[in-house]
């Protein structure tokens with residue numbers, strides 16, 4: 493999985509040979525956050541034609557008005573041109589069934605698959621199912637993780653439920669729901685604090701307001717490495733590393749990160765928030781270097797990170813300049829202990845040829861990851877000591893740049 497130089501080619505351009513992989517997105521969000529409501533709305537959008545939606549229970553989702561035909565294999569055809577199926581058996585079987593339909597011509601086109609998770613689920617195992625499956629990982633490509641957050645109850649849910657924080661951390665898109673219900677000053681204030689908190693937890697995810705009509709398919713799902721129109725990798729957009737530099741300075745994002753200020757609330761309440769923030773162990777940060785990294789060093793860095801600290805890696809994305817093949821960058825993508833097979837791009841998509849990685853970690857300090865990265869990225873020349881020694885006694889590396897510091 494980590495033999496980087498021999499990695500799979502990330503060829504997305506349709507051509508003879510293997511079919512281009514089918515984009516796959518996951519919609520998650522805490523109980524009652526509005527997943528069904530959102531799905532019902534977007535399923536009526538013409539751009540969702542040729543989409544297959546996988547949900548846990550048909551009963552949960554009021555799709556009756558959309559149903560046309562109940563097929564015998566549990567896959568329903570919707571009047572919008574979508575298919576809908578429940579997760580029968582397991583997700584792998586369902587995803588294989590869809591491929592079979594495409595391959596044997598029973599389905600003309602499968603433009604996208606959307607999986608709705610149950611509210612309490614950590615979406616990571618769903619991503620792992622695809623990343624670890626040798627066939628599915630070739631036929632599907634992870635396009636986006638969309639996490640819905642209730643604009644009224646979200647802040648409290650995030651502070652009290654680890655699952656909710658994980659859902660936020662793994663997201664490419666964060667959708668705020670129920671913002672229409674924030675009418676009192678206290679509710680507006682809570683919504684503002686929620687937005688600030690979301691930026692803090694996951695600065696790279698775009699935030700969309702469902703009530704403002706922003707949660708439309710093209711903005712929800714267009715979060716993959718490849719531009720859906722040109723099929724060209726857009727690494728800068730995918731990584732969105734700039735967003736990590738100044739987490740609180742984003743245009744429409746909330747500036748009022750002012751939990752210490754007086755809002756007329758009692759002091760204890762504000763103080764409780766302060767404590768939660770300071771105790772919080774989720775960190776979002778980036779690493780960057782202009783020094784090419786030997787393939788073996790990258791492999792060891794990733795192996796060590798995921799084997800020793802896998803559960804603490806909520807999300808890792810990166811583009812890496814490999815010393816042996818500096819003109820063809822390697823793209824890495826991990827969720828907890830599982831990394832997608834690294835993809836080698838044919839060329840750098842833009843002028844920036846630095847290695848850049850974004851991390852969202854839980855209880856894994858930035859300094860620790862940074863030192864480990866420094867040790868592996870800068871010093872592992874052929875005559876260097878073994879990586880274990882390097883990790884225990886990391887060397888300082890010149891040319892190493894860091895957009896943000898702890």
Ligand SMILES: Nc1nc2c(ncn2[C@@H]2O[C@H](COP(=O)(O)OP(=O)(O)OP(=O)(O)O)[C@@H](O)[C@H]2O)c(=O)[nH]1
Nearest residue numbers: 522523524525526527528529530611669670671673
């Ligand atoms: N006012 C308002 N209500 C909403 C909005 N989104 C969802 N709701 C309501 O919130 C409730 C829960 O929404 P669902 O769509 O069922 O939420 P869910 O995430 O699918 O719920 P589970 O499947 O139980 O996890 C429903 O009564 C919706 O009508 C919104 O943007 N504004």
